[in-house]
Amino acid sequence: TYWWNEVTDESTWERPAGFKAPRPGQGGLELDRATEKALGEAVEEGEELYANQDASKDSFTAVEKDEYGNPMLDRFVYVDEITCIGCTNCATVARNTFYMNSDFGRARAFRQGGDTEEMIEEAVATCPVDCIWYVSWDDLVILENERADQVINPASRLVGGNFIESTQVQTYYNNKGGKSGTSGASIMQSGAMRCNNCPGRGCKNCPLFGVGENPEFVRKKKQREARRKARKERGNKITLGTLEDALFDAVGAGDETTEMTDDSWDESITETTEMTEDK
Numbered sequence: 001t002y003w004w005n006e007v008t009d010e011s012t013w014e015r016p017a018g019f020k021a022p023r024p025g026q027g028g029l030e031l032d033r034a035t036e037k038a039l040g041e042a043v044e045e046g047e048e049l050y051a052n053q054d055a056s057k058d059s060f061t062a063v064e065k066d067e068y069g070n071p072m073l074d075r076f077v078y079v080d081e082i083t084c085i086g087c088t089n090c091a092t093v094a095r096n097t098f099y100m101n102s103d104f105g106r107a108r109a110f111r112q113g114g115d116t117e118e119m120i121e122e123a124v125a126t127c128p129v130d131c132i133w134y135v136s137w138d139d140l141v142i143l144e145n146e147r148a149d150q151v152i153n154p155a156s157r158l159v160g161g162n163f164i165e166s167t168q169v170q171t172y173y174n175n176k177g178g179k180s181g182t183s184g185a186s187i188m189q190s191g192a193m194r195c196n197n198c199p200g201r202g203c204k205n206c207p208l209f210g211v212g213e214n215p216e217f218v219r220k221k222k223q224r225e226a227r228r229k230a231r232k233e234r235g236n237k238i239t240l241g242t243l244e245d246a247l248f249d250a251v252g253a254g255d256e257t258t259e260m261t262d263d264s265w266d267e268s269i270t271e272t273t274e275m276t277e278d279k
Contacts, residue, residue, distance in 0.1 A: 081106040083131035
């Protein structure tokens with residue numbers, strides 16, 4: 001057995017003088033309240049970071065909620081595994097959100113909000129078959145519960161399998177009854193078609209978002225409004241400059257001896273405004 005000498009900061013074979021062994025049940029490290037709280041918060045953050053790390057649960061079960069039971073996120077992602085071709089793109093771009101399900105060779109979201117918004121948007125925008133959807137909390141719960149009875153035959157694509165986009169009909173297969181049905185999620189019942197490069201194209205009525213809420217559409221709209229505002233400001237400056245030039249010409253601004261009273265200044269402005277309007 002060797003001992004640590006606190007004074008010399010070294011290990012020694014000799015027991016230091018005044019060494020007191022901890023009592024049974026008492027740890028050797030005593031923490032103050034602040035340090036103990038900080039360590040507790042760090043442990044909690046670590047647990048959230050690795051929430052559902054093994055993808056053993058549906059992603060909605062690992063979503064963080066506030067004190068009222070509402071999810072902390074505004075929107076969620078869902079992979080339509082029937083349409084997915086197993087390219088691994090999303091699992092590579094946003095690896096803390098998506099993974100490849102080995103059972104069917106399809107992508108799946110195992111954690112919501114595991115990556116930044118930019119990374120998730122990149123994964124959605126670069127999907128070659130547009131099979132990743134932004135959905136509401138209610139739709140996420142419905143879709144992931146429906147997925148429990150879903151069976152995918154990977155070999156069906158080799159013999160002309162079903163390539164119907166789930167925006168038209170979301171078909172899932174019930175193992176118990178062997179019957180097919182439509183999804184109860186509102187986004188799958190809208191009948192809206194997704195265009196190429198969705199949602200990067202910025203359509204106003206994009207089915208991934210509410211009307212006018214497509215972030216690309218909002219960004220372009222802000223740019224248009226900024227350009228319109230800039231043109232308006234430039235027009236106002238030109239009009240004001242023309243008015244000032246005409247005003248000084250009318251009152252003889254070049255004559256330093258000219259003195260303007262309040263009444264004569266008002267009359268000059270009125271006359272100059274009328275001259276500008278006539279032009």
